Amino acid sequence: MGIELEKALYRYGRESRKIVCERREENVLKLMELEQKRSLKNPLADFVSASLGMPGKYCVVWQALWFAVFCLLGRSGSFAKEEPEIFVSVLLPLLIVFTIEDISRIYHQSLLELESTTKYPVVRIVMFRMSVLTFLDYVLALAGLLFIRPGFQGNMEELLLYGLTPMLLSEAALWRLMRYFKGEELKAAGFAVYGMTAVLAVAGRYSSWQFYGAERLPVWKLACLAGVVWGIVEYCQLGKDLKRYGTGHRSCHEKI
């Protein structure tokens, strides 16, 4: 009680010295008025909006551009007609590189600290955001593959395997790399992974390895499965790390 009284008296004394600016009351009143307008109408919509947190404008532009170029080249480009396997293997992982910056927002460490003190649990926010953005990537990729399907000699299964396998593997590799790099470094790592994927795709066609062809389909299926499993493992690991975040097992400047 003594401390409370002393504190209150001190505050009273300080107020009387008028050290605060003249506009402060006006400002505080304005904020209080605004507070009354605060609406809590749609918690689900609010959560979705918070999770997606305005995907970068450039991410959407790049996605749209990618889709347009993919469809255009896939239908009318001579390379896509002659080498459709390489075409899909090289172009689909590019989509991941364009969106990695937005997907990897979670790895801006000190912002994670801010995010974890807001209304929603950081693990729910981050996992939802990552799932939606990744899902959109695959919807675009599938739409692109369906669009160029009529010009492809093989069956749909082959087209899906040649396109999605490198994309899945690149994605899982990048999710892994997100543990070690962030920001611009991560972008560079993304391009490096993409470069390696593209080189492999081309080498698989023109070297003695011969990745493509009906006899190699079981290997492609295995690789595709490996990509899915690896991706799920990385995704779950991220969820685990985020759950532990804030419980004292680690600080944000450690592993995440």
Next chain:
Amino acid sequence: MELVIDHVTKKYKNKLAVKGVSARLTQGVYGLLGDNGAGKTTLLRMICGVLGTDGGEILCDGENIVEMDDRYRELLGYLPQDFGYYPSFTVMEFMLYIASLKGLTGVYARQKTKVLLQKVGLEQNGRTKVRALSGGMRQRLGIAQSLLNDPKILVLDEPTAGLDPRERVRFRNMIAALGKDRIVILSTHIVPDVEEIADWIFFMKDGEIIEQGTVERLKRVGLGDENGSLEKVYLHYFGEEEPEDDLV
């Protein structure tokens, strides 16, 4: 509203960063003063729930903040020592993003953002990329985002770092006004920042609170004279650096 810090301890490997700190906070401005590495940031991060405690507990109106979970976070405004940002965000986008995370949407979020940007003197910089802001401007943006949800508990870690003298005065005025109806905890090692606005000051050293009180009380206890400066009291508790020979 009452925030009770009850024998809180935090350990990093073999080092105790915070050693059984206890305090009872009600409405008002609290200054946490101490040298670098005193454990101020660790304590603030535990108060915000970013870090868990290794011992003791933090209670908000009698309820453990871990159990309160999102109900506690809704009461909280936090400015980390070094806050990050997404490189592609503009000032407005950053504020709206944090607003959405705090459950504010639509016209309300935009209006609140505008008022707060005006309050911190960034109303002309809404379209500027965050990465293009100066250190002081970025700090002001950090202060603005911490106020978005009208927090009942405002935790500011080194809020005046990088601010020029005029901005610091503006910041002090703002905090003094805000402290009237909420708990404001600010940590710093710049003594004048808290001298004028803090109702209660904690001196923190090696993870422990070594002294606390109003400015007058600290002056009385530390110097035996209420007319001395708080800086002198600080030096009394934390020791004066001996000037090195080659610098004299």
